[in-house]
Amino acid sequence: xxxxxxxxxxxxxxxxxxxxxxxxxxxxxxxxxxxxxxxxxxxxxxxxxxxxxxxxxxxxxxxxxxxxxxxxxxxxxxxxxxxxxxxxxxxxxxxxxxxxxxxxxxxxxxxxxxxxxxxxxxxxxxxxxxxxxxxxxxxxxxxxxxxxxxxxxxxxxxxxxxxxxxxxxxxxxxxxxxxxxxxxxxxxxxxxxxxxxxxxxxxxxxxxxxxxxxxxxxxxxxxxxxxxxxxxxxxxxxxxxxxxxxxxxxxxxxxxxxxxxxxxxxxxxxxxxxxxxxxxxxxxxxxxxxxxxxxxxxxxxxxxxxxxxxxxxxxxxxxxxxxxxxxxxxxxxxxxxxxxxxxxxxxxxxxxx
Amino acid sequence: xxxxxxxxxxxxxxxxxxxxxxxxxxxxxxxxxxxxxxxxxxxxxxxxxxxxxxxxxxxxxxxxxxxxxxxxxxxxxxxxxxxxxxxxxxxxxxxxxxxxxxxxxxxxxxxxxxxxxxxxxxxxxxxxxxxxxxxxxxxxxxxxxxxxxxxxxxxxxxxxxxxxxxxxxxxxxxxxxxxxxxxxxxxxxxxxxxxxxxxxxxxxxxxxxxxxxxxxxxxxxxxxxxxxxxxxxxxxxxxxxxxxxxxxxxxxxxxxxxxxxxxxxxxxxxxxxxxxxxxxxxxxxxxxxxxxxxxxxxxxxxxxxxxxxxxxxxxxxxxxxxxxxxxxxxxxxxxxxxxxxxxxxxxxxxxxx
Numbered sequence: 001x002x003x004x005x006x007x008x009x010x011x012x013x014x015x016x017x018x019x020x021x022x023x024x025x026x027x028x029x030x031x032x033x034x035x036x037x038x039x040x041x042x043x044x045x046x047x048x049x050x051x052x053x054x055x056x057x058x059x060x061x062x063x064x065x066x067x068x069x070x071x072x073x074x075x076x077x078x079x080x081x082x083x084x085x086x087x088x089x090x091x092x093x094x095x096x097x098x099x100x101x102x103x104x105x106x107x108x109x110x111x112x113x114x115x116x117x118x119x120x121x122x123x124x125x126x127x128x129x130x131x132x133x134x135x136x137x138x139x140x141x142x143x144x145x146x147x148x149x150x151x152x153x154x155x156x157x158x159x160x161x162x163x164x165x166x167x168x169x170x171x172x173x174x175x176x177x178x179x180x181x182x183x184x185x186x187x188x189x190x191x192x193x194x195x196x197x198x199x200x201x202x203x204x205x206x207x208x209x210x211x212x213x214x215x216x217x218x219x220x221x222x223x224x225x226x227x228x229x230x231x232x233x234x235x236x237x238x239x240x241x242x243x244x245x246x247x248x249x250x251x252x253x254x255x256x257x258x259x260x261x262x263x264x265x266x267x268x269x270x271x272x273x274x275x276x277x278x279x280x281x282x283x284x285x286x287x288x289x290x291x292x293x294x295x296x297x298x299x300x301x302x303x304x305x306x307x308x309x310x311x312x313x314x315x316x317x318x319x320x321x322x323x324x325x326x327x328x329x330x331x332x333x334x335x336x337x338x339x340x341x342x343x344x345x346x347x348x349x350x351x352x353x
Numbered sequence: 354x355x356x357x358x359x360x361x362x363x364x365x366x367x368x369x370x371x372x373x374x375x376x377x378x379x380x381x382x383x384x385x386x387x388x389x390x391x392x393x394x395x396x397x398x399x400x401x402x403x404x405x406x407x408x409x410x411x412x413x414x415x416x417x418x419x420x421x422x423x424x425x426x427x428x429x430x431x432x433x434x435x436x437x438x439x440x441x442x443x444x445x446x447x448x449x450x451x452x453x454x455x456x457x458x459x460x461x462x463x464x465x466x467x468x469x470x471x472x473x474x475x476x477x478x479x480x481x482x483x484x485x486x487x488x489x490x491x492x493x494x495x496x497x498x499x500x501x502x503x504x505x506x507x508x509x510x511x512x513x514x515x516x517x518x519x520x521x522x523x524x525x526x527x528x529x530x531x532x533x534x535x536x537x538x539x540x541x542x543x544x545x546x547x548x549x550x551x552x553x554x555x556x557x558x559x560x561x562x563x564x565x566x567x568x569x570x571x572x573x574x575x576x577x578x579x580x581x582x583x584x585x586x587x588x589x590x591x592x593x594x595x596x597x598x599x600x601x602x603x604x605x606x607x608x609x610x611x612x613x614x615x616x617x618x619x620x621x622x623x624x625x626x627x628x629x630x631x632x633x634x635x636x637x638x639x640x641x642x643x644x645x646x647x648x649x650x651x652x653x654x655x656x657x658x659x660x661x662x663x664x665x666x667x668x669x670x671x672x673x674x675x676x677x678x679x680x681x682x683x684x685x686x687x688x689x690x691x692x693x694x695x696x697x698x699x700x701x702x703x704x705x706x
Binding site: 146147196228 | 499501515516582585593595596597600605611614632633
């Protein structure tokens, strides 16, 4: 009853989904949409616009009961692959599900766009077609890292900006704080600056200047944090240049893979080793649960003038569902408007974050 | 018999040990010396010069049978702590075990110096007192990361040089390759450049230029590697700037600590959880064996004009023993001379690495 009332109270949005984006498209995309309407978490209320090969999408949809879905299909004959150069989409792939999806958002036919496709291509296409939010120097992509605490930490940038300036890092901190508060319910999120020592004097000139800017800001800045603090949960938002963030993100994947391979090779030994690994399996599974990116369900592409959620190419139906929910929150909580206010204090003196 | 002959054939060196360096000094240092003489690995043949508080060192030594040891003591009343600013040692701590130890090496009273003390302070003191090897722009510190293979990979730099130029990174690759071959027996070690993509065009200008230098060099350069490749064992030597390397090193420590805390919190649950963790314990222990820094026993401070081995502050007696052995190899294999030849091809046209 309560749930029903909540549903009817929540605004309805149109969300475009790149149905051909992920590695298992359009299967996981279609299943993700079905899951989204099945659970209707928090009174989710939206029309999903599936963008992609209409035949393939319909074929998959026809296998299920679609009566609970509120959807439409926009046909796109072409697909952006993981190997496509990001900058080529605008030149050669204007008929792709990705380009058309972002275009629908640019023309405000939809309120948000979701893709598990080529991240660099979504970034490049969105930046050109949507433009930047006023006051934002560079759009950024973050990733959630698991922590010892209940909440993961948002590390940004993780690859969009290899060369950074203090102003960029400051903006990442502002955008990350707003997104964390609005979309993940973390009040007054702590912000850490990734460095190689706690002292203000540590690191490069860029980091020293950034430290100063963050210290003088309205943000809940806790100072420099080190590599060992990333997973400790000490900081809800962690800012760094895109080179360091990208290396870290991929290193964490490699770490996970190394441990899996060690466990596997242990199990290849004698009966005793096999038994040992078998006995350890439930504990190991539980231990790594938090490392499952699917739980986080994509991240916002922050700084572009439109609501865009990007997810891992391997996104499962569960992950796609969560990406759709995150897109809904991104729009419903006016995240981009709040970013405008925070980064342009003179533009809007009231309602500043 | 064979072992004996080998022993008598190997040259005798004098190795100074900072007996007050580590967190448990001088206990672990003294025990490490005893271990070194007990095992005499590979015909190890040296006199150890223990530098530090003579009373404390003697008190500890007197608890053991020292008849098998070949040692002397050089008294040093002062100690460099982990909190001392590296640059202050030269000004205020000239009576410390660290300063005196490096000075003994600078005057060639000893052939090598070993310390588990403040790494930054050893770096600064050694660079000033010993100077740089001809052809080396910046001394560097590396660390071994475990891999899926038999051998760990040497990542350098991990903190000595935050700002790098292509020439620095090239020199790190040369020095890392020589040390890996001579001290760890890896023939023709592969060299990877840490980047955010495999293509030559990826990363910063510095990385693009470095890629070109490494490609044109005599090194076994395998190209750019990504964060996920670090632990894969694909590359024996991995070069990166000291900021990225330091963040990675500390992140790996944090990762290890997060997993330990997850396991611990699992065991705090009900009886079933407790049993699960108990059953998993042997597998987990085995899995993390390779992550134990003690097995690697310190790393050479590459590029200073003298043989210096630095180790973790928490070094166990086993780690100290391995550090002493590594110092022996560093001297005995003429690593620094080989670096001179490799970086100054016009200086010595024969015998170039």
